[in-house]
Amino acid sequence: MRDLLDFAGWSKPDAEDLFATADVMAEVLRRPVKRVPALQGFTVCTAFFENSTRTRTSFELAARRMSADVVSFAAGTSSLAKGESLRDTVETLVAMGVDLIVVRHSASGAAHLVRRFAGVPVINGGDGARAHPTQALLDAYTLRAHWGELSGKRVVILGDVLHSRVARSNLELLPLLGAKVVLCGPANLLPQSLSGPNLEVSPDLDSALDGADAVMALRVQRERLEGGLGVSLPEYAARYQLNRSRLDRAGPRALLLHPGPMNRDVEISSDLAGDPRSCVLEQVHAGLAIRMAVLYHLLVGKKERAA
Amino acid sequence: MKRKARILEADEIHRALVRMAHEILEHNRGAADLALIGVHTRGVPLAGRLAAQIASLEGSAPPVGQLDITLYRDDLSEIATQPVLHRTEVPFDVATKHLVLVDDVLYTGRTSRAALDALIDLGRPRSIQLAILVDRGHRELPIRADYVGKNLPTSRNEVVKVRLYEVDGGEDQVELWERP
Numbered sequence: 146m147r148d149l150l151d152f153a154g155w156s157k158p159d160a161e162d163l164f165a166t167a168d169v170m171a172e173v174l175r176r177p178v179k180r181v182p183a184l185q186g187f188t189v190c191t192a193f194f195e196n197s198t199r200t201r202t203s204f205e206l207a208a209r210r211m212s213a214d215v216v217s218f219a220a221g222t223s224s225l226a227k228g229e230s231l232r233d234t235v236e237t238l239v240a241m242g243v244d245l246i247v248v249r250h251s252a253s254g255a256a257h258l259v260r261r262f263a264g265v266p267v268i269n270g271g272d273g274a275r276a277h278p279t280q281a282l283l284d285a286y287t288l289r290a291h292w293g294e295l296s297g298k299r300v301v302i303l304g305d306v307l308h309s310r311v312a313r314s315n316l317e318l319l320p321l322l323g324a325k326v327v328l329c330g331p332a333n334l335l336p337q338s339l340s341g342p343n344l345e346v347s348p349d350l351d352s353a354l355d356g357a358d359a360v361m362a363l364r365v366q367r368e369r370l371e372g373g374l375g376v377s378l379p380e381y382a383a384r385y386q387l388n389r390s391r392l393d394r395a396g397p398r399a400l401l402l403h404p405g406p407m408n409r410d411v412e413i414s415s416d417l418a419g420d421p422r423s424c425v426l427e428q429v430h431a432g433l434a435i436r437m438a439v440l441y442h443l444l445v446g447k448k449e450r451a452a
Numbered sequence: 453m454k455r456k457a458r459i460l461e462a463d464e465i466h467r468a469l470v471r472m473a474h475e476i477l478e479h480n481r482g483a484a485d486l487a488l489i490g491v492h493t494r495g496v497p498l499a500g501r502l503a504a505q506i507a508s509l510e511g512s513a514p515p516v517g518q519l520d521i522t523l524y525r526d527d528l529s530e531i532a533t534q535p536v537l538h539r540t541e542v543p544f545d546v547a548t549k550h551l552v553l554v555d556d557v558l559y560t561g562r563t564s565r566a567a568l569d570a571l572i573d574l575g576r577p578r579s580i581q582l583a584i585l586v587d588r589g590h591r592e593l594p595i596r597a598d599y600v601g602k603n604l605p606t607s608r609n610e611v612v613k614v615r616l617y618e619v620d621g622g623e624d625q626v627e628l629w630e631r632p
Contacts, residue, residue, distance in 0.1 A: 446534025
């Protein structure tokens with residue numbers, strides 16, 4: 146693995162190797178001293194051209210837990226045009242001697258573009274509606290912690306699938322691991338052309354939830370509903386908001402995932418806060434272990450490439 | 453690489469471990485507050501065997517943990533291949549314990565240095581001692597073993613190969629090989 150942009154070219158053993166490393170990192174995070182010297186001498190840069198406190202904090206803490214130096218570049222959304230400016234910024238950061246760049250950008254494909262001229266490993270921390278691979282990895286890792294194995298499990302991804310990079314990355318990763326993915330949401334928020342052996346589309350939430358092993362509720366932006374799509378919030382909530390009685394259709398052992406931050410009473414009702422099926426805080430914890438594992442895989446043992 | 457000599461046979465390894473178990477008990481005046489930590493890969497079964505010996509002498513086995521020192525290596529920014537990580541499992545509180553760190557070969561001392569750092573991050577043990585099956589010399593750090601199965605003078609172009617049935621299958625043995 147040279148970069149982590151999406152899951153193109155990935156196989157199940159690639160993911161399993163990463164999960165095994167994440168298991169080791171999770172043990173580090175349980176120690177009294179939650180820090181190992183593994184990445185001493187490496188500098189990790191988070192270059193976020195779009196706001197995200199959670200993801201950036203998680204990457205930076207993961208790097209620090211492994212003793213890497215961290216620099217963070219937060220661009221205001223205003224002054225930076227795409228193209229040349231992005232390139233100038235990245236080349237400047239690389240000239241400062243960073244060993245890896247985590248990039249987040251509102252434009253789909255930005256991470257691939259950065260990879261072309263960075264000359265150091267690039268992690269896609271989310272690009273437009275395209276991909277957010279570490280989120281999908283931490284989702285899968287969270288499910289694996291409960292089930293051991295994802296094969297044969299049924300995972301419902303609910304909400305604004307069309308605009309969600311989280312959904313897209315999970316669509317790539319979960320079927321690779323043997324899980325069946327059911328996409329559910331209003332027809333105009335679902336991708337039009339999508340097919341695969343472990344993929345199903347259901348416009349009806351109740352039937353999607355029957356027999357589901359996990360439900361992943363996506364963020365739904367109120368502006369997007371009421372603006373371009375002409376769906377009112379009450380209409381959306383009536384058909385697609387996840388609440389306790391709906392989750393009960395999936396059963397007492399179903400798991401609830403959410404990439405955060407939650408819009409309470411939009412995509413998910415407040416009565417699910419604190420529900421024992423919720424894995425939201427486990428996801429946050431898994432994110433640290435997964436990101437530590439990704440940093441280890443991209444940085445350690447790559448000396449000959451740099452030479 | 454060519455084989456130069458058979459250093460230890462299975463029964464000699466066994467006798468060395470029995471003696472080391474006695475020495476550990478003598479030095480610590482019994483097995484109270486004693487715990488063993490095996491360093492991946494071959495230190496892990498050696499720690500288990502020492503614990504079994506101690507159990508047969510004292511009636512109860514000391515707790516055993518396993519340690520992977522990869523994340524504490526001092527060369528991770530320089531190497532060209534990525535080491536596979538193994539699980540560290542220390543299922544007891546090290547703060548109350550006299551720890552015996554167990555490994556197969558002591559050479560430069562860098563692995564033991566890394567293991568000491570790792571152990572101290574797990575808590576503050578009362579003491580740490582070092583038990584080694586083969587000490588081959590050539591230390592690059594001020595590290596010495598408290599319990600040694602076999603002292604073996606070597607040259608730097610020689611390789612000490614330890615085979616243990618738990619890890620490698622077959623019969624236990626220690627051999628000396630030479631690089632071309």
